[in-house]
Amino acid sequence: MFGDLERPPLDEKFLRGRLVRPGSLWTQVDVLTETPSTNAVVAAAAASGAPEGLVVTAEYQSSGRGRLGRTWTTPPRSALLTSVLLRPATVPAVRWPWLGLLVPLAVASAVRRVAEIPAQVKWPNDVLVEDRKLAGILLERVDGPAVIVGMGLNVTLRADERPHAAATSLALEGAATTDRATVLAATLRELATRYQEWVDADGDPAVVLPDYQELSATFGRRVRVELPDGRFLEGTASGLDTDGRLVLDTADGPRPLAAGDVTHLRVSE
Numbered sequence: 001m002f003g004d005l006e007r008p009p010l011d012e013k014f015l016r017g018r019l020v021r022p023g024s025l026w027t028q029v030d031v032l033t034e035t036p037s038t039n040a041v042v043a044a045a046a047a048s049g050a051p052e053g054l055v056v057t058a059e060y061q062s063s064g065r066g067r068l069g070r071t072w073t074t075p076p077r078s079a080l081l082t083s084v085l086l087r088p089a090t091v092p093a094v095r096w097p098w099l100g101l102l103v104p105l106a107v108a109s110a111v112r113r114v115a116e117i118p119a120q121v122k123w124p125n126d127v128l129v130e131d132r133k134l135a136g137i138l139l140e141r142v143d144g145p146a147v148i149v150g151m152g153l154n155v156t157l158r159a160d161e162r163p164h165a166a167a168t169s170l171a172l173e174g175a176a177t178t179d180r181a182t183v184l185a186a187t188l189r190e191l192a193t194r195y196q197e198w199v200d201a202d203g204d205p206a207v208v209l210p211d212y213q214e215l216s217a218t219f220g221r222r223v224r225v226e227l228p229d230g231r232f233l234e235g236t237a238s239g240l241d242t243d244g245r246l247v248l249d250t251a252d253g254p255r256p257l258a259a260g261d262v263t264h265l266r267v268s269e
Contacts, residue, residue: 007077007156009059011181018185019055025192026084027053034076036063038083039140039150045085046146052087055188075161078169080153080184084191087146088199095203096147097244100124100259102194102208103149104137108215110190111135111153114183115175120217123237123246124259127153128217131267132168153187155180205242213239218265223248225257226264233257234268 012031019026028050035041038056045054060076074081088099101124108119108127111134122128127135135153142148154169156178162168170178177183198207213219218237225233225248235250245256246265 007075009077010057010184014181015055015057015185019188025053025196026055026188027051029055030057032056032058034058034060034062037061037150038081039138039148042083042085042148043140043142046142046144046148050085052085052146054085055082056084057082057184073163074152074154074157077180078157078161079155080151080180080187082152082184082188083148083150084188085146085148086195087144088195088203089145091199091203093145094243095205096141097258098198098203098205098208099147099149099195100137100139101212101240101244102198103139103151103191104135105208105212105215106191106194107135107137107151107153107187109194109211110187111170111175111183112215113190114186115170115173115177117170117173117175120215121212123216123218123240123265124262129168129173131217132166132173134168134170134173149191151187153183155183205240205244209240218246218267222268224266224268225262227261228263 010031015029019029035058038058041056042054058081061081104121104125104127108121111119117129120128125137126133138150140148156171157169201207219239221237223237233248233250235248238247238249241247241256245258248255248257
């Protein structure tokens with residue numbers, strides 16, 4: 001299962017050398033051959049009192065999860081399947097939802113820089129390339145208080161391996177690099193920088209919003225939103241409110257939507 005020569009294993013020593021340094025957010029980097037879920041591994045560590053900065057990445061996940069319990073499965077070594085532990089204890093709880101926007105922004109920014117492709121963010125938690133899904137993000141709050149950030153980024157996924165036609169990968173987009181260790185190191189450094197700025201600003205949305213607006217693939221577009229009860233809303237995604245909720249301009253007026261209020265969001269243009 002792991003014998004594909006075009007998909008070499010992650011270099012744990014390289015990653016630790018790049019990321020675990022004095023003053024760095026990242027305190028430990030573990031590379032697993034296989035696990036049901038990296039989020040579950042980090043959750044267990046968090047429950048045992050692990051400090052902020054733990055990084056767990058896996059070559060293969062047998063039971064990876066996305067938003068709303070959706071599955072996330074990719075061929076071994078074709079993606080970056082990574083979870084990290086954050087403890088933004090000094091940030092007021094009301095501002096924690098902005099972390100769910102900061103993370104995809106960091107992923108998109110790192111991909112733009114190191115892979116040289118025009119990645120964008122789709123509210124609430126995806127990274128796209130021209131409306132094709134490159135990465136998904138899952139955040140889970142746990143006792144501590146703490147947040148587990150799960151990231152799945154397709155790197156060498158081939159066309160015949162895509163779970164659906166709208167999926168893509170760095171390789172399919174002609175990225176400047178598909179070296180997973182290089183991309184992961186760049187992504188975690190970007191996340192560390194943006195996260196520290198956000199924490200230092202007590203979670204001020206102004207740290208996130210300008211860059212998020214610039215890279216948004218959602219704002220200004222007509223969208224169709226499916227709600228958990230099966231109803232649909234249509235309108236123009238005009239921006240975010242102070243709580244990080246998407247503001248949908250509908251025929252009945254503005255409607256703020258939190259990530260938990262939405263089952264699917266699709267562009268209807």
